[in-house]
Amino acid sequence: MRDQNTIISGWINNDTKPFVSILCDTFNHEGFIRETLEGFLKQETTFPFEIIVHDDASTDNTPAIVREFAENYPLIIKPILQKENQYSKKVNFWSDLTFPMAxxxxxxxxxxxxYWIDKLKLQKQVDFLENNKEYVITWTDYLNRKGTELVPNNFKETLPSVYTIDFDTIFQPYCTLTLTSVFKKDAVDPLDYKKFKYGKDNTLYALALCHGKGAFLNFQAAVYRLHAGGVFSLKSTFFQRYSSYLNVKEIYDNIPQARTKNIEKVMASLLKASAFEALKLRKTEEFKNIEEPQKAINEFLDKASLSLKFKYFLKYIKS
Incomplete structure (x- = not known):
């Protein structure tokens, strides 16, 4: 690992602001956060960067690890260590806490x-954005990690070296995962983001795409970790599908540029998946105690073709 303190010190002494701000939210990640921060620090760049780490009152050793890194790299790492959990208060870490500091x-x-595995990840993405002014956001390929197994995607074979992403292509075939994204700060206003009730990372991307194109850069730069402690992965499959549907629908309803055939197709697919997952919950306490599964079913049946309704009722009879 390079002596980033020495490098950043030179930049700061020259009154140069960070050119890139890395925003990292963490909660009970004591087994992972060290690898994450090391991946940031290994980045080789021609520009200064800062690392803003927000810990949401973790109950494990995560805050101590973040504090240790901040003490070792005080010119680079800027920690926000919460005493009370903000997620439970429905505070949005990105728009309310880390983005304003960037x-x-x-x-x-x-x-x-x-975590990141390509030491030139930031340099490659920033160089692309600097040299292609019509683009405002980039993503890269990634590996999926299940335990110790690293599972690749097939993007290397199926997509070009640069694949343009806009409202006609987003989500199909590439999944725009947060850990690979780099975007122009002025392409997104956090106040606009806060207007969305079902805001997710997709909302951020949609707001950015209103100001320019996105690009998938076809190189493996990061690892997406699948584990039982993930906040989203702990939710039921129904919740995952339906919350994604509500998110994309809200984007479609509120951003005129998003009203494309592609987004309509994505919405229909998510609603169908939500309804069929809700059917699996029909005899469970979750179905009885919350109204969202029945809402998903009703909306699906209201919009579905006769053939889809027939398939649904066959599943209903068998369930």
């Missing part, structure tokens, strides 16, 4: 249980 022209995102 000084960079560009923002990079990565949560505390994922």
């Amino acid at each position: 000084q960079g022209k560009y923002i990079a995102l990565c949560e505390g249980d994922d």
Whole structure:
């Protein structure tokens, strides 16, 4: 690992602000956060960057690890260590906490249980954005980690070296995961983001795409970790599908540029998946205690073709 303190010290002494701000949210990631932070620090760049780490009152050793790194790299790592959990208060870490602190022209995102494996990740993405002014956001390929197994995607074979992403292509075939994203800070207003009730990373991307194109850069730069402690992965499959549907529908309803055939197709697919997952819950306490599964079913049946309704009722009879 390079002596980033010495490098950043030179930049700061020259009154140079960070060119990129890396925003990292973490909670109970003591087994992962060290690898995450090391991946940031290994980045080789021609520009200064800062690392803003927000710990949401973890109950394990995560805050101590973040504090240790901040003490060792005080010019680079800027910790926010909460005493009370903000997620439970429905505070949005990104728009309310870390984004306002960011000084960079560009923002990079990565949560505390994922990590980067390409030491030139930031340099490659920033160089692309600097040299292609019509683009405002980039993503890269990644590996999926299940335990110790690293599972690749097939993007290397199926997509070009640069694949343009806009409202006609987003989500199909590439899944725009947060840990690979780098975007222009001025392409997204956090106040706009806060207007969305079902806001997710997709909302951020949609807001950015209103100001320019996105690009998938076809190189493996990061690892997405699948584990039981992930906040989203702990939710039921129904919740995952339906919350994604509500998120994409809200984007479609509120951003005129998003009203494309592609987004309509994505919405229909998510709603169908939500309804069929809700059917699996029909005899469970979850179905009885919350109204969302029945809402998903009703909306699906209201919009579905006769053939889809027939398939649904066959499943209903068998369940």
